[in-house]
Amino acid sequence: DSGVTQTPKHLITATGQRVTLRCSPRSGDLSVYWYQQSLDQGLQFLIQYYNGEERAKGNILERFSAQQFPDLHSELNLSSLELGDSALYFCASSGTGANEKLFFGSGTQLSVL
Amino acid sequence: AQTVTQSQPEMSVQEAETVTLSCTYDTSESDYYLFWYKQPPSRQMILVIRQEAYKQQNATENRFSVNFQKAAKSFSLKISDSQLGDAAMYFCAYRSLQGGSEKLVFGKGTKLTVNP
Numbered sequence: 654d655s656g657v658t659q660t661p662k663h664l665i666t667a668t669g670q671r672v673t674l675r676c677s678p679r680s681g682d683l684s685v686y687w688y689q690q691s692l693d694q695g696l697q698f699l700i701q702y703y704n705g706e707e708r709a710k711g712n713i714l715e716r717f718s719a720q721q722f723p724d725l726h727s728e729l730n731l732s733s734l735e736l737g738d739s740a741l742y743f744c745a746s747s748g749t750g751a752n753e754k755l756f757f758g759s760g761t762q763l764s765v766l
Numbered sequence: 767a768q769t770v771t772q773s774q775p776e777m778s779v780q781e782a783e784t785v786t787l788s789c790t791y792d793t794s795e796s797d798y799y800l801f802w803y804k805q806p807p808s809r810q811m812i813l814v815i816r817q818e819a820y821k822q823q824n825a826t827e828n829r830f831s832v833n834f835q836k837a838a839k840s841f842s843l844k845i846s847d848s849q850l851g852d853a854a855m856y857f858c859a860y861r862s863l864q865g866g867s868e869k870l871v872f873g874k875g876t877k878l879t880v881n882p
Binding site: 709750757 | 808809810811813816857868869870871872873874875
């Protein structure tokens, strides 16, 4: 168990809908990262938050947004969903500093039908 | 931007034998971290081993070791005495120490099959 909790584990929805993925980082970790894993794109970095503030942004679509709350949990919001958004979405957390390891949650499998 | 390349989409090894997975990367930075992650069928991302670029000594973790060639920008993973539980996708990853973000850049992965 990595200590990073993601809910839900599975999500099935229809095109055009909006969903929210939730992540609780390991106790004490201030950084939260979101990754998307798909067959064609592999593991892609989406966005990082550090102590409530956006720290880095990767290949995140404008239809996607995220935030980190004062209790450090994070949510990834996906809207106007398309078939191509079907993927495994990972959250990871780490402490402060580049020497800190990233710990991954077990992911949320999103299926857009 | 940094890139990570894993040239072997699939590899297989006999149980108890040794296998080496290849990884190359492209960067203009002199200091960074490199990682190997394992993703079994459960889909959990598990850290296998980590290498700091400023350290010349290759990292080892039990049956797992790396061959880090900084000048060649090569970072291969050797698995000794392979076990059935080693069967998984293996991802090589790069972590920059610049820009204030500790995000990882991943390769496309190598699927490892272990034959009994």
